[in-house]
Amino acid sequence: MQFKNKRKNLSGIPTSSMSDVAFLLLIFFLTTTKFDIKKGLGLVLPPASTQADKKVRLKQENITKVWVNQKGQVALNEEIVPLNELESKVRNIVLENPDMVISFKTDRQSKYDYMVRVLDVLQAAGAEKISLSTN
Amino acid sequence: MAKIKKKERPETLIPTASMSDIAFLLLIFFMVSTVFVKERGLNVTLPRAAEIEKIPRKNAATVYVDRYGTISIDDMVVEIPQVSIIMQRKLAENFNLLTAFRTDKETNFGIMSDILKQLQEANALRVSFEAKLKR
Numbered sequence: 216m217q218f219k220n221k222r223k224n225l226s227g228i229p230t231s232s233m234s235d236v237a238f239l240l241l242i243f244f245l246t247t248t249k250f251d252i253k254k255g256l257g258l259v260l261p262p263a264s265t266q267a268d269k270k271v272r273l274k275q276e277n278i279t280k281v282w283v284n285q286k287g288q289v290a291l292n293e294e295i296v297p298l299n300e301l302e303s304k305v306r307n308i309v310l311e312n313p314d315m316v317i318s319f320k321t322d323r324q325s326k327y328d329y330m331v332r333v334l335d336v337l338q339a340a341g342a343e344k345i346s347l348s349t350n
Numbered sequence: 351m352a353k354i355k356k357k358e359r360p361e362t363l364i365p366t367a368s369m370s371d372i373a374f375l376l377l378i379f380f381m382v383s384t385v386f387v388k389e390r391g392l393n394v395t396l397p398r399a400a401e402i403e404k405i406p407r408k409n410a411a412t413v414y415v416d417r418y419g420t421i422s423i424d425d426m427v428v429e430i431p432q433v434s435i436i437m438q439r440k441l442a443e444n445f446n447l448l449t450a451f452r453t454d455k456e457t458n459f460g461i462m463s464d465i466l467k468q469l470q471e472a473n474a475l476r477v478s479f480e481a482k483l484k485r
Contacts, residue, residue: 233370236370237370237373237374237377238373240373240377241373244381245380252404253412253480254482255402255479255480256403257405257448257478258479259475259476260466260475260477261470261475262470262473263470321463323460325458327453327456327458328455329459330462331397331481332397334399334479335400335481335484339400339401347466
C-alpha cells in the first residue's frame with residue numbers, strides 16, 4: 216500500500232512588508248521628534264558692586280541711559296522715545312562713540328516682555344556694551 | 351521572410367531585500383540620537399525677539415520663572431535667596447556656565463531683577479534671555 220506523501224506547508228515569515236513597517240516607524244519618529252534648540256538674547260551682566268576691585272568708573276559722556284517704565288515706554292537719556300525710533304537713535308550714538316556703554320534700567324513693575332523687546336532693539340542697533348542694572 | 355526574433359530583455363528589478371535593513375538602521379539611528387528633555391520646567395509663554403542666537407546646550411543652566419513669580423531650577427522650586435547658592439555650585443561644576451532664562455513674558459521685572467542680582471553675587475555673569483523668533 217502506498218501512502219500518499221503529506222504535503223508540508225512551507226513555513227516562512229513574510230518579509231516583503233518588513234520594510235513598510237520599518238519605514239512607517241521611521242516616519243513616525245522623524246515627525247514626532249522635536250529638536251529642543253534653545254535660542255535667546257545673550258548678555259553679560261556687570262560684576263556685583265561689592266567687588267570693589269572690579270568696579271569700573273565711567274565717564275559721564277560714555278553713558279547712555281535707556282529706561283523702560285511700567286507702561287512699556289522707553290526713555291533715551293531721560294527723553295521718551297517711540298520704540299520704532301529707538302533703534303536708529305541708538306545706532307547713531309554707538310557709531311559716534313564706540314566706547315558708549317548703555318545703562319539699561321527697567322522698572323520693577325514693568326513686564327519682562329517690555330524689557331526683552333527693548334533689549335532686542337538695542338542689540339539690533341549694534342550696541343555691544345549693555346549694562347543691565349538691577350535695582 | 352525571416353522571422354524577427356524578439357529581443358529578450360533582462361528583467362529589471364530593484365533589490366528590495368536589504369530595504370528593511372536600511373530602514374531599521376535609520377530608525378535605530380534616530381532612536382539613539384534623540385535626546386529627551388529632562389526638565390519638566392514651568393509653563394511659560396516666551397517673549398518674541400529678532401536678534402536671538404543659539405544657546406549652547408552643554409553650558410546652559412535653565413532657570414524657569416513663570417508669570418506668578420515661581421522660580422524653578424532643575425525642577426526644584428526655589429526662593430530668590432537660594433538662587434545665588436545654587437548658581438555658585440553650578441558655576442563650580444562648569445566654569446563656562448550660561449544661565450538661560452525661560453521667563454514668562456507677563457512676569458514682573460522686579461523678580462527678574464532680584465534673580466539677576468543673585469547671579470551677580472554668585473558671579474555667574476553670562477546670561478541669556480530665551481525668546482521665540484519674531485516673525
